[in-house]
Amino acid sequence: MNDSTIIKLKDLPKGAARCPGAPSTQDIIAADKVAAPGWVRSESYHFMGDEDISKDRYIDADYAKREFKNLWTRTWQFACREEHIPNVGDYHVYDIGPYSFIITRVTETEVRGYYNACLHRGTKLRASGTEGSAEEFKCSFHGWSWNLDGSHKETVCHWDFPHVEPNNFALPQVRVELMWGFVFINMDPDAPSFADYVGAEAKSHFDKWGLEDRSIYLHVVKRLPCNWKLGIDAFLEAYHVIETHPQVAISNADANSQYDTYGEHVNRFISTLGVLSPHLYGQYTEQDIFDQFTIGDATAMGGAAKPKVPQGSTARAEMAVMFRGMFEQASGTDLSKVSDSELLDAFSYTIFPNIFLWPGISLPLVYRFRPDPHDHRKCLYEVFFMKPVAPGTARPMPAEPIRLQDHQSFCEAPGMTEAFGKILDQDTDNLILQQEGLEASAKSGLTLGNYQEIRVRHFERAVDKYVGK
Incomplete structure (x- = not known):
């Protein structure tokens, strides 16, 4: 970039500058064969x-408090998926910091969340990190119990507790809403509905993804040595790709990526794939881009010879054809009307405070970050890999979480591809x-x-809105 270019960029309104000499995300998507939808x-x-x-x-323990x-x-927080609790009586324990909740299916259509504490002397009714099926929630300490609907069932030695009125001793509830196959909870009785919280425009995007028709086939958990917000921030931009992930920059238009915000609680980026990074212009051919992005995929398709990018075509166009066929075969679904962009590109939406949704076909992921309740310098990072449920087939149970030790590589998680684990x-x-x-x-x-x-x-x-500056 020369001095005159820098001067021109300074003259632009703040926030208007884009990567010089590079097509925008929308320019790239507009050239696709199968057009992208409005969202x-x-x-x-x-x-x-x-x-x-x-x-x-990030560094103040009192701020974390x-x-x-x-x-x-x-x-609003993602507590579990509906497939974690498919049957009446199934439950899943969700913890956030010092708080703990039992998420349970009370009827076929109703899910409730209870504060996970006995109303006698406070013992957790179910251990953290557990799930299962129950007909009641009984305290392991003194045997007090509650029905699935939260009503009080039994006080052991009731004669000694004449002051305990069973009708007034139901388990306190947290708000629960079901959306796109997720179970969301909120402790605030006065909070807006989940739909109002995410806003109409963002919700209209989410509604089109069909996440309710996907299931978790891999779930990896690892503690990270950083404040939870640093973990969130690390995945909010593609600016780091050229330095942190140089091996993927050949087929990632990182500096061309598009960034959007929706209301107070939702934002996204679109990072187009199968396109050379502007940092590397002139250094690689369309065949190089194709080979880098599809490494290993050609052999997965029956050991066929590595495809060639025809003269006049692009790596992105040929990748769309190849991936459409692969994903159709793997999922048993017709993807002929799914856009090239939805097949290839990295879409990352964040729902505040700690959920990343990646709805694309090639990156069907969910991230969740939770703070360590005992150390503000650590957090729990979870990666959920999701795949479509083939029409007419039973929904499988979600994969059990694989818990990595702090020193372990993500590549060590069974089922994790080496390439993505390295990223x-x-x-x-x-x-x-x-x-x-x-x-x-x-620096402050x-x-x-x-x-x-x-x-x-x-x-x-x-964050400032809720916690203050």
Whole structure:
């Protein structure tokens, strides 16, 4: 970039600058053979200022305490999937910080969430990290019990508790809403509905994905040595790709990525794949791009010879044809009307405070981050891999979580591909350096890009709303 280009960029309105000389995400998608739907073709960027973000939120233990009091008690959170509790009596324990809930199916159509504590002397009714099926919830300490609907069933030695009125001793409930196959909870009785919380525009995108028709086939859990918000921030932009993931930059239009915000609680990026990074223009051919992105996939299709990109075509166009056939065969579904963009591209939506939804066909993922209740410098990171349920087939039970030790690579998780495991390792290896660097830094805050890091600013603005600056 020369001096005159820099001067011209400075003259632009704040937030208007885009990667010079590179097509936009929408330009790339517009050239696809199978056109993208409206939710893909939309844009919703808003400049939100350029002041630094205070680093205290990541390093201050008292700030974490305020989050537990003011943020986690007032926001909608993904507690489990409906397939975790398919039958009446099934339950799943969800913890967030010091709080714990029993999520249970009371009837075929109703799911409830109970505070996971006996009303006698406070013992957890079900251990954290457990799930199963029950006809009642009985305390293991003194045997007090509650029915599935939360009503009080038995007080052992009731004669000694004349002051306990069973009708007034039901298990306290948390709010529950079911959406797209997820079970969401909120501790705040006065919070907006989940639909209002995400907003009409974002919900209209989510409604089109069919996530209710997917199931979890791999679930990997690992503790990370960083504040939970640093974990969130690390996945909110593609700006890091060229340095952190150089092996994928050949087929990732990182600097071309599109960033959007929707209301207070939802944001997204679209990062087009099968397209060369602007950082590498002139260094690779369309065949190089195709070979890098599809490495291993050609052999997975019966050991056929590596396909060639015809003259006049592009790696992205040929990848769309190849992947359409692969995914149709793997899922047993007709994808002829699914756009090239939905097949190939990385779509990442965040629902505040801690959920990432990746609805694309090639990256059908969900991320969830939860703070460590005992150490604000650590968090729990979960990756859920989801695949479509073939029409007419029974929904499988979700995969059991694979819990990695702190020192283990994501590549060690059974079922994880080496290529994706390496990407997750690269992402998370940065985080201990960032956590320690923020604590050592003489600078009081983080300086963010106006466009490529707008999701970070949007997310941290929502944190400020609940916790305060």
